[in-house]
Amino acid sequence: MEEKDALLLIVKPKGKVGTKGKKQIHEENQDTLKFYCRIILGANAIYAAVDLLLFYNSSSFWTWFFLLFAVAVYIGSYRSMSAMAKPAFAEDGSLLDGGIDLNMEQGMAEHLKDVILLTAIVQVLSTLSSYFWYFWLLAPARALHLLWVNFLGPWFSAESQAAPEDNEKNDKKQRRQERRQMKKF
Template identity: 50%
Template sequence: MAPPTKSSKQATRGAKQIVEENASTLQFYRYMIFGAFVTYLVIMSILFEFTTKTTLLTSLAGMVFTASYQFMSYMARAKYMESGQLLDSGVDLNMEGGIAEHVKDLIILTSGVLVLSLISNYFWFLWLLAPLRALWMLWVNIISPWIFAEPPAPTEKDEKKQRKLERKMARPMYKSH
């Protein structure tokens, strides 16, 4: 067993390592996209016929793949100085909780839906999981905390104003003679 380190923090990764990991991540998802798409097209061409519905859904899957991959490659684009030295490594695609994680999930979902739709066209309905998850994240992270937020605690100034208002209300409004 390795001896414990002085600090319990995770070691930070260097910019070059992030660039290399981003390239391997992009390559993995590129292979996943091509594998699912080519498998689908070959089997559909041999065993089944393309209807208007399947052509439309296949085109939509292709657009989702293209947009997702282009977005990830744009995020991971590294910037170099003229001398060739790395200036910015781009966004880490393997960062937990980042937007790239959701884009990777969309690629995985679309690949699964595409391949499973060879079994039955009802598997296309699994694509509805993406907007449902987006609505769930919107509710949990934005809407619910905003609606159910505790009112701000009164400050000392507010308390003084409240006491003054209560004293004013306790006094009679008119004077009797």
């Protein structure tokens, strides 16, 4: 690597990050929805080809149950994402709102995309062994973790509202005792 290239890697851009326009958000949302639609179709095609066509004789109730479970997860997640990304157009056809940015970090769409990816990975791996479906338990575990970190943990560890009043009373008592001790000396 040349010295000039090394300098380009070290230099960070100055200023704030530019915001996205409505049209750019709309186009990126459409691309994101197409990408996840392809993932869903690909995972279902692999699962159907292996478990329902090649190993049809050994497919059981659980094979169909897990397929329906995966399809339900896909439909729920994809519909939620498409509803979030729904654009609003004016009567003349101009774009009023591009919808919520699906590629925004720390948004609900990020969690929905994670659920789709987890389901697709587990579904494809389950063609090797049905025990891979246990990995899907990572989704509720992650949801419980987020619930604890963002809501329950702070709520349980927060001090009660009566505590500041008690602290004020204790502070006043302590000051009085200090004054009395100062007068004695």
